[in-house]
Amino acid sequence: MHKSREISLSTMGCGTWAWGNQLLWGYNESMDEQLQAVFNLCVSNGVTLFDTGDSYGTGRLNGRSELLLGRFSQEYQGLNQENICLATKLAAYPWRWTRQSMIQACRASAKRLGRNVDLVQMHWSTGNYAPWQETRLLDGLADLYEQGLVKGVGLSNFGPKRLKLVHQRFAERGVPISTLQVQYSLLSTYPLTQLHLKDVCDELGIKLIAYSPLALGILTGKYSQKGPFPKGIRGLLFRQLLPGARSLLSCLREIAQTRHKTMSQVALNWCICKGTIPIPGAKSVTQAQDNIGALGWYLDSQEIAELDQAAASSDKVMVQNIFQTK
Numbered sequence: 001m002h003k004s005r006e007i008s009l010s011t012m013g014c015g016t017w018a019w020g021n022q023l024l025w026g027y028n029e030s031m032d033e034q035l036q037a038v039f040n041l042c043v044s045n046g047v048t049l050f051d052t053g054d055s056y057g058t059g060r061l062n063g064r065s066e067l068l069l070g071r072f073s074q075e076y077q078g079l080n081q082e083n084i085c086l087a088t089k090l091a092a093y094p095w096r097w098t099r100q101s102m103i104q105a106c107r108a109s110a111k112r113l114g115r116n117v118d119l120v121q122m123h124w125s126t127g128n129y130a131p132w133q134e135t136r137l138l139d140g141l142a143d144l145y146e147q148g149l150v151k152g153v154g155l156s157n158f159g160p161k162r163l164k165l166v167h168q169r170f171a172e173r174g175v176p177i178s179t180l181q182v183q184y185s186l187l188s189t190y191p192l193t194q195l196h197l198k199d200v201c202d203e204l205g206i207k208l209i210a211y212s213p214l215a216l217g218i219l220t221g222k223y224s225q226k227g228p229f230p231k232g233i234r235g236l237l238f239r240q241l242l243p244g245a246r247s248l249l250s251c252l253r254e255i256a257q258t259r260h261k262t263m264s265q266v267a268l269n270w271c272i273c274k275g276t277i278p279i280p281g282a283k284s285v286t287q288a289q290d291n292i293g294a295l296g297w298y299l300d301s302q303e304i305a306e307l308d309q310a311a312a313s314s315d316k317v318m319v320q321n322i323f324q325t326k
Ligand SMILES: NC(=O)c1ccc[n+]([C@@H]2O[C@H](COP(=O)([O-])OP(=O)(O)OC[C@H]3O[C@@H](n4cnc5c(N)ncnc54)[C@H](OP(=O)(O)O)[C@@H]3O)[C@@H](O)[C@H]2O)c1
Pocket: 014, 015, 016, 017, 018, 051, 052, 089, 123, 156, 157, 181, 182, 210, 211, 212, 213, 214, 215, 216, 217, 218, 220, 222, 230, 264, 279, 280, 281, 282, 283, 286, 287, 288, 290, 291, 321
């Protein structure tokens, strides 16, 4: 049995998918200063969990999100500094198939971060298309914990069946699974309502992280079906989703108004009330400030029930990640 290490997970985290993704999110290097201000604001307000991935950053900006995160965390000095938790996800690329390749990948992430990774997560399960690949990668993930290269290990896009199998395999080596990360929001309730992942995680002592908790921005209420829409794939998705999400959005808006909160804050608070750790991606200090306002209060049971009902009767929902297993 390995001595368990302390891993600090804040009630809410910050996602950094957009940090470095030029094609998908319109990132450019002139944004770096504002992203650093986002980082500083989050940490000083107790939002100390930052999620990135070794596949974040497109083209020549490959790995950019990790590089920025590393730089920001090194330069930060102030409140909650000791609680900063840098979580990265190692991609299950087809050319990554040995356990050693996971160790190399984590070392490369640590190099970009300029420090050890705190929480290493397997980005997705290969269970839907190449189950044979997964075992070695998972063994590599557990090796990282055993060798003391990370404080904690997590998974992403795993369903309950595979999660239980991995849990069993890791338990035999005395390696705990700290977190599971899935797409969860008012427009993506599937992981909890259909897969019952919260119950399984509770049973296994795993914290559930909710990614894309604002449904890529739809739940902020700033996009309407008349447009304008974001560029690219996100715009296409918004065109499809917004008409069907009207009643959910008006329920969200109503509760936000009564509460004197913003829609983003209500959407994130709902995730927190469901026992998950949302990791909204913030691109500006204004967005980060808004999201931080989701902390320090709780929706009541009637508000949660109204939102649950509105989510369940939404005509359209977010498509699940193709790698999400059952
Ligand atoms: N494990 C996985 O497979 C996986 C997959 C996806 C994401 N993730 C993780 O989850 C994190 C968050 O998810 P996400 O970025 O996909 O979606 P999200 O958090 O639901 O949406 C983020 C986007 O919403 C807008 N936004 C955020 N806060 C706002 C506010 N207060 N007011 C107005 N607009 C706001 C911003 O875009 P605009 O300003 O352009 O509208 C921002 O880029 C990622 O950074 C990543 O770390 C993990």
